[in-house]
Amino acid sequence: xxxxxxxxxxxxxxxxxxxxxxxxxxxxxxxxxxxxxxxxxxxxxxxxxxxxxxxxxxxxxxxxxxxxxxxxxxxxxxxxxxxxxxxxxxxxxxxxxxxxxxxxxxxxxxxxxx
Amino acid sequence: xxxxxxxxxxxxxxxxxxxxxxxxxxxxxxxxxxxxxxxxxxxxxxxxxxxxxxxxxxxxxxxxxxxxxxxxxxxxxxxxxxxxxxxxxxxxxxxxxxxxxxxxxxxxxxxxxxxxxxxxxxxxxxxxxxxxxxxxxxxxxxxxxxxxxxxxxxxxxxxxxxxxxxxxxxxxxxxxxxxxxxxxxxxxxxxxxxxxxxxxxxxxxxxxxxxxxxxxxxxxxxxxxxxxxxxxxxxxxxxxxxxxxxxxxxxxxxxxxxxxxxxxxxxxxxxxxxxxxxxxxxxxxxxxxxxxxxxxxxxxxxxxxxxxxxxxxxxxxxxxxxxxxxxxxxxxxxxxxxxxxxxxxxxxxxxxxxxxxxxxxxxxxxxxxxxxxxxxxxxxxxxxxxxxxxxxxxxxxxxxxxxxxxxxxxxxxxxxxxxxxxxxxxxxxxxxxxxxxxxxxxxx
Ligand code: SF4
Ligand code: SF4
Numbered sequence: 001x002x003x004x005x006x007x008x009x010x011x012x013x014x015x016x017x018x019x020x021x022x023x024x025x026x027x028x029x030x031x032x033x034x035x036x037x038x039x040x041x042x043x044x045x046x047x048x049x050x051x052x053x054x055x056x057x058x059x060x061x062x063x064x065x066x067x068x069x070x071x072x073x074x075x076x077x078x079x080x081x082x083x084x085x086x087x088x089x090x091x092x093x094x095x096x097x098x099x100x101x102x103x104x105x106x107x108x109x110x111x112x113x114x
Numbered sequence: 115x116x117x118x119x120x121x122x123x124x125x126x127x128x129x130x131x132x133x134x135x136x137x138x139x140x141x142x143x144x145x146x147x148x149x150x151x152x153x154x155x156x157x158x159x160x161x162x163x164x165x166x167x168x169x170x171x172x173x174x175x176x177x178x179x180x181x182x183x184x185x186x187x188x189x190x191x192x193x194x195x196x197x198x199x200x201x202x203x204x205x206x207x208x209x210x211x212x213x214x215x216x217x218x219x220x221x222x223x224x225x226x227x228x229x230x231x232x233x234x235x236x237x238x239x240x241x242x243x244x245x246x247x248x249x250x251x252x253x254x255x256x257x258x259x260x261x262x263x264x265x266x267x268x269x270x271x272x273x274x275x276x277x278x279x280x281x282x283x284x285x286x287x288x289x290x291x292x293x294x295x296x297x298x299x300x301x302x303x304x305x306x307x308x309x310x311x312x313x314x315x316x317x318x319x320x321x322x323x324x325x326x327x328x329x330x331x332x333x334x335x336x337x338x339x340x341x342x343x344x345x346x347x348x349x350x351x352x353x354x355x356x357x358x359x360x361x362x363x364x365x366x367x368x369x370x371x372x373x374x375x376x377x378x379x380x381x382x383x384x385x386x387x388x389x390x391x392x393x394x395x396x397x398x399x400x401x402x403x404x405x406x407x408x409x410x411x412x413x414x415x416x417x418x419x420x421x422x423x424x425x426x427x428x429x430x431x432x433x434x435x436x437x438x439x440x441x442x443x444x445x446x447x448x449x450x451x452x453x454x455x456x457x458x459x460x461x462x463x464x465x466x467x468x469x470x471x472x473x474x475x476x477x478x479x480x481x482x483x484x485x486x487x488x489x490x491x492x493x494x495x496x497x498x499x500x501x502x503x504x505x506x507x508x509x510x511x512x513x514x515x516x517x518x519x520x521x522x523x524x525x526x527x528x529x530x531x532x533x534x535x536x537x538x539x540x541x542x543x544x545x546x547x548x549x550x551x552x553x554x555x556x557x558x
Binding site: 042046049061063065067092101105111112 | 183186187200201247264292296329340349350386430435438439452471498525532534535
């Protein structure tokens with residue numbers, strides 16, 4: 001199956017018929033389906049890299065004038081620079097152990113993959 | 115003033131939303147082929163919310179969803195193979211099950227669309243838009259553009275037309291993230307400690323964050339302490355943005371527009387209030403934005419190309435690549451390279467980290483420093499492999515990027531669906547039926 005996203009509906013159904021046949025024989029179609037989806041995403045990814053290369057005046061965050069303004073050593077809102085005090089207050093965070101509820105689910109006999 | 119090379123265009127007047135009919139809280143609404151529960155939670159524990167769930171009356175029992183779920187949260191609950199998300203604690207909210215269900219049986223449990231419309235109509239609320247990079251590479255598909263078409267300029271114009279007061283951009287938020295996360299990485303490399311060990315994991319993806327907190331809590335010190343780009347932009351919107359525009363933060367209503375379902379969870383995390391207010395008031399995704407544009411009667415294709423408001427909106431190529439697997443890594447490396455080497459990076463393309471699927475690793479040679487070892491993974495099953503390595507003390511990397519959705523946010527759970535998935539439905543039903551018959555025979 002090449003590019004499902006561009007296949008005609010009838011072509012697709014035909015491919016499905018074949019896949020269904022494989023299913024009966026005990027093959028798994030999911031691998032093929034995932035491969036087709038990856039081609040679909042590939043189109044979006046390609047477009048992202050094209051925009052990066054052609055659309056933007058600046059390609060590095062540190063060159064962005066509005067980033068320079070934010071971190072300006074004199075007048076910037078974050079004048080201490082990245083990871084300074086104000087950054088830590090507003091832009092950094094904490095994480096929490098959330099394993100307890102999973103433990104409880106497993107004790108109740110619910111099976112998970114991990 | 116702009117980040118990208120697009121011409122200025124005439125001022126846009128918002129459309130009149132007063133005549134629109136609205137859907138009540140608690141009802142179901144189809145938006146871009148996905149069912150949503152109209153439900154705008156506030157001040158509740160997001161760990162108790164089913165952000166995705168299966169409508170058992172539509173489930174065909176094919177089991178496709180299970181193949182896309184790393185945790186096993188979605189599973190058969192009876193002999194007919196009818197599936198359910200068994201508990202919200204086990205679900206990372208990535209939405210990959212929803213995006214891949216051929217029967218369209220999986221719905222979203224949270225939608226702020228009606229509340230956003232209400233705020234847009236309220237003259238006393240200053241409504242702020244904050245769209246993620248990946249949205250602009252898929253939104254066009256809802257309006258007939260080919261897959262992947264970049265519609266950033268029209269998207270900004272559409273937001274103005276919907277009546278958003280400030281058009282800020284989470285690509286600017288991504289640029290801020292590069293500065294913070296890149297600097298943190300350099301710090302960790304120079305002074306690794308028990309509290310701040312290497313490798314450093316990226317922290318942009320809320321499904322990955324919940325995954326680490328839930329299944330690998332021992333690795334939490336490895337997570338970058340940086341909020342995600344939207345976490346940063348939203349906290350800055352109600353502080354720096356309020357100051358720059360002389361708007362009282364209390365009047366602001368911030369709307370995070372994402373390719374994602376898990377971002378709804380992130381927006382509700384109790385600690386996301388560092389601005390002194392709720393940093394993120396509402397989170398919608400690409401499908402919901404398309405629905406809003408259509409509902410407001412806006413002719414998307416005829417919109418001009420526009421730029422966001424620059425101060426919290428101007429962005430770079432490094433920011434736009436956040437939407438794809440390997441992008442956060444490449445963007446951070448464009449900074450880290452220059453800081454560690456003291457030299458200019460003449461060609462910003464670092465193609466070795468661009469990752470189409472699975473796991474990719476690379477050695478980045480940096481003058482005056484040595485070799486920076488990095489890994490990029492998308493899909494939580496792949497994340498688990500890298501986590502096991504770190505847990506075993508065998509991870510050779512300095513920096514690891516993880517995104518829950520295969521390929522990154524461009525294929526997020528909140529993006530327009532891949533048309534082939536639903537086209538596959540007839541075929542899948544056949545397979546499901548064969549499987550069912552086979553199972554029955556096996557039981558008998
Ligand atoms: S949203 Fe993700 S984690 Fe939750 S059930 Fe679906 S695939 Fe599994
Ligand atoms: S990869 Fe992107 S779209 Fe998918 S869950 Fe993570 S942040 Fe959301």
